[in-house]
Amino acid sequence: MNAIALHRLLWLAVPGLVLATLPAAAATIQVTIDKLVFSPATVEAKVGDTIEWVNKDVIAHTATVKGSWEVMIPPKKSASLTLKAAGAVDYFCRFHPNMKGHLDVSP
Amino acid sequence: MFTRYTAALAALLLVSAAPFAQAADKPTDPQIAHIAYTAGVLDIEAAKQALEKSKTKEVVDFAKDMERDHEAVNKQALDLVKKLKVKPEDNATSQALTKAAKEERAKLAKLQGAAFDKAYIENEVAYHKQVNGALETLLIPSASNAELKSLLETGLKIFQGHEQHAEHVAGMLK
Ligand SMILES: [Cu+2]
Secondary structure, eight states: OOOOHHHHHHHHHHHHHHHHHHHOOEEEEEEEEEETTSSSSSEEEEOOOOEEEEEEESEEEEETTTTTTTTEEEEOOOEEEEEOSSSEEEEOSSSOOEEEEEEEEEE | OOOHHHHHHHHHHHHHHHHGGGSSOOOOOHHHHHHHHHHOOOOHHHHHHHHHOOOOOHHHHHHHHHHHHHHHHHHHHHHHHHTOOOOOOOOOOHHHHHHHHHHHHHHHTTTTTHHHHHHHHHHHHHHHHHHHHHHIIIHHHHHHHHHHHHHHHHHHHHHHHHHHHHHHHHHOOO
């Protein structure tokens, strides 16, 4: 195979590879935190989607799943997590355990 | 004899009554602002004592959370009273709260190690419960300014969170 043919092959192959590795429709889903309320409280997402928590409060919160992950969301800031596993999880804020949210993650 | 009995009973009731129970009259907005701000300051002071005395990670983390949250809420409260041109007004409830907190700090100062941790966290549960009760039954219903009421309502949710957080830490210490 000469250089030109190899080039052509790469041109054809690379976009195909990129498309193949990207999940069908990786989305970013926003969850707003305002006055200690996660909204929407329940989110349906797919593995590969990103949840972005937007904290409108003047105090820090967390999104914590007991024995699993935790995302810290500073006051007036946002923080994200890309979902790696399918399943339904309840999460809460470790600083204010009266704040609760739920994720339904499909494969 | 009978008189002595009623006097003793009255004294007992006064001692056991929570600071808020003494405020028979409906507080005004300047008084409510003062009470809410004072409640925050007292919990920050309690947190500072814990940060000095405790070496237990859960307790130190909890105290830092209290300090950070109450400072942020009080800053918001100050901004609001400035905006509303309300001058916080000292009152019997604020004074009773301050006196009770001072006594509690003196009691805690004598304790060390696990005994301190336990007493601090148990008092945090009781203190937040007391403040939340006052917010729900007295301060929020009495507030006439809508923005002040809304700030108190958010404050109540934060303090309810702190109460649950304190209960969780208390459970870990056992
Ligand atoms: Cu929180």
